[in-house]
Amino acid sequence: MKTKNAVARKAVQAVKLPSLPQRPLRGARRESRRGDSTRLSILNAAERCFAQNGFDGVSLRTITEVAGVDLALVNYHFGSKDNLLREVIARRAKVVHEDRVRALEMARHEADASSPSIEAIVTAFLEPLLRRLSNGDAGWHHYSRLISQLDVLPKFTGLTGDVLDPTALHFINALRLALPKASPQSIYWGYMFLIGSMVQVISATGRIERLSRGLCRSGDIEGALHRLIPFISAGLRALGRQAE
Amino acid sequence: MKTKNAVARKAVQAVKLPSLPQRPLRGARRESRRGDSTRLSILNAAERCFAQNGFDGVSLRTITEVAGVDLALVNYHFGSKDNLLREVIARRAKVVHEDRVRALEMARHEADASSPSIEAIVTAFLEPLLRRLSNGDAGWHHYSRLISQLDVLPKFTGLTGDVLDPTALHFINALRLALPKASPQSIYWGYMFLIGSMVQVISATGRIERLSRGLCRSGDIEGALHRLIPFISAGLRALGRQAE
């Protein structure tokens, strides 16, 4: 991910990566091995460290210390720091994507013939992630903060796009049906604003505590959701009413 | 900004920094010296590099190469990489803050006795920065992307807070007056959502191009603003109508 030597390193990886699938088959039925707990420890530690200090702000040394494993193991299991990041993201993104699609399916089912309401669509998008946060799961908390960072860093847009764009297009399509009078451009921009508002909640930087002198808390997901859904829904509806 | 040796380095700086004000007095009337253009080159190069790769993703070597000046000069003029970042931010934040406050004053003046409309307040906040972006100024573009990144990185919230919180509190107060029925909590959350929506525009990651397959463009500030103001205004109004 460094600018220098990027080409050289890419060439090295192109030689090395194809050998990775030779590791014990994951997903196939097999007894759990020792390496699995190592992999997990590294993933969890990386998730937490990346979220706190950013990808480039953390060394593999720090990560393996937090994980309580040897430095060399991260390259054995993940091949490179870049790929470690990729797997950290992919692990949870997959889960959220499936939950969101499922929630949207249910909303469609309940709406019968017509399109679900804006509120229902927005809720189907927000709840799968935010409910996990309000359950206090630290891992999801770190993942959310990490996603928030990668979302605004140009050099990572490729990575996050691969993982998040399918969900985006799915919900953009749902919004288009729910807002038939909105221009396509307004729908795309509206989706961006939706993401932006949500990111302010899930990035949980502590800024709202400082601004409100403790009146609001970053961790109060219920309180945030209670404002976020009406805010986004009304905003999107306004775009649907717009002359153009 | 490294975790290790932070204490030791801080001690060193505490000895060194007080000597910095002995440099030629800035602001006082004096002929422009050679060092000024060096300072400027470094600030501009740092702004661009930080925005592209993040604070920790860029070395001082890269920055000074881009600036076309010697590596040692960054420490002579700025003392440390941390402080360089601080000055990069402060330079433009000051300008935007003043413009925003002035724009809000004008809106208040036009609204006469009553509070300005939500649209007027939101516009007073957004236009000072977004108009500069639509003028195509590359420096402002980099600054905006940098602010977007720091906004979601926990370890920088102290830095950005010092610079941006005064503006925030100023506009939060204006929103409170414009939305008398909204709870204080809703106002704070609403402000966060406002920021989040705006960040999606100013971070200009190119995501909207990819999602819309070129139909929308990150650089189309006018188009974004045309949707952003109605979106945020309607969202905030919904919070003002909320039962609680």
Added chain:
DNA sequence: GTCTATAGGAGGATAGAC
């Protein structure tokens, strides 16, 4: 799968000549 050891270089910062 895990460890030790190390390659090989990039990092921020600085002393001291000019």
Added chain:
DNA sequence: GTCTATCCTCCTATAGAC
């Protein structure tokens, strides 16, 4: 103010023993 030269720490990645 600017430049050269360098300190020393830290980095990612890997080779090879176990």
